[in-house]
Structures are given as C-alpha cells and as structure tokens.
Amino acid sequence: MVKNIIFDLGGVLIDFNPENYLRYLGFDEDDIKLFSKIVFKGKEWSMCDSGKYTIFQVEEKLLKDYPQYNQKLRSIFRNLDYNYILFEKEETSNYLKELSYRGYNIYILSDLSKDCYEYNRKFNFFKYTKGGVYSFKIGSTKPSMNNYYTLLKKYSLVARECIFIDDRKNNIEAAESIGIYGILFTDLESLKNQIDKI
DSSP states (O other): OOOEEEEOSBTTTEEEOHHHHHHHTTOOHHHHHHHIIIIITSHHHHHHHTTSSOHHHHHHHHHHHOGGGHHHHHHHHHTOOGGGTEEEOHHHHHHHHHHHHTTOEEEEEEOOOHHHHHHHTTSGGGGGOSEEEEHHHHTOOTTOHHHHHHHHHHTTOOGGGEEEEESOHHHHHHHHTTTOEEEEOSOHHHHHHHHHHO
C-alpha cells in the first residue's frame, strides 16, 4: 500500500530556466546556448549541487578555465538572480497539495545547490511536505543510491510504500532498483493516471 509520494523539484515542481536569465542579461542566442551549457549544465554547477563547490568556487573555476569569456562570466555570476531562473510549476504543485489532502505523506528528493534551495523555500507547496533530502546537504547527486537510502532512513520509510516522481529516467531506474515505485514525469495528466494505477 502506497503511503508516501516523493517528488523531485527541477522539471517536476519547478522549472529551471537559465536561458531566460541569460536572455534577461541581453545575451544573444548563440551566447545563451554556450553559457547555458558551460555554466548551468556543466560539471562545476553539478559540484555546487552536491555541496562540493560554493557558487563562488564555480565562478572561480570557470573564470580560470574560460579566460576568453571572463567579462561575460562575471556578468552572469555577479548579477545572478534566481527570480529569472526558477519558476513554480503551479499545476504540479497544486496536485501535490491535493495528494497531501488525500492523506499521502509528501517528501522531496532533489539535486540542487544551497542557493537554489534557499530561493525555492519561498514556494508555498513546501508547507505540504513532511521533509526532504537535498544533494548539497549530503554530498551526492542522484542517481547515487546514497540519496535514496538517506531519505528512506531519515524518515523510516518502506520502499514499497513509496512512489518517486522524477523527470530523468536514470533517477527513476535507481529508485526502482531498491523497490520504490518510479514514475517518469512528462506531463501532469500522465502522472495522475500512473499514480491512480499504482
């Protein structure tokens, strides 16, 4: 019997849209593609998600690795504004609230940096959760098994009583490998149908 529903944040409850921010800074489309890749989708940003780098260390590393882009990189980091990067997916967050009202325990399992975490806490849906595990606090990112086991242990959850929702297939496969029901998020209607089916 399913008692607990675990949500990822990015791509499920929150849109991570660095392209919007780069557009706000006035970058052209070629630069948006380039800096989205090397800054926000690079290994350094992932290191920030796992708590191994601070955002300042990410900046320093990229300035060292890409001296030809120093001016634009400084502009990105010195003006970093999550209001232009992170947006609540209201339809999904409203469904989270509905699941909470139906009696399910709601948890978060997400990869994100401390800065993103602090910004995301303003979103109303967090009031309907029982807790969560975040990559920057535990030093690993999904699909590391450490993330899943940490959540189960921290809240004394039974794997077969949990559904995990994520927008990345490898993260779902990792959850399923230890007995958690996995749902690959594509759209809200499909999510609702799969949860009802389980």
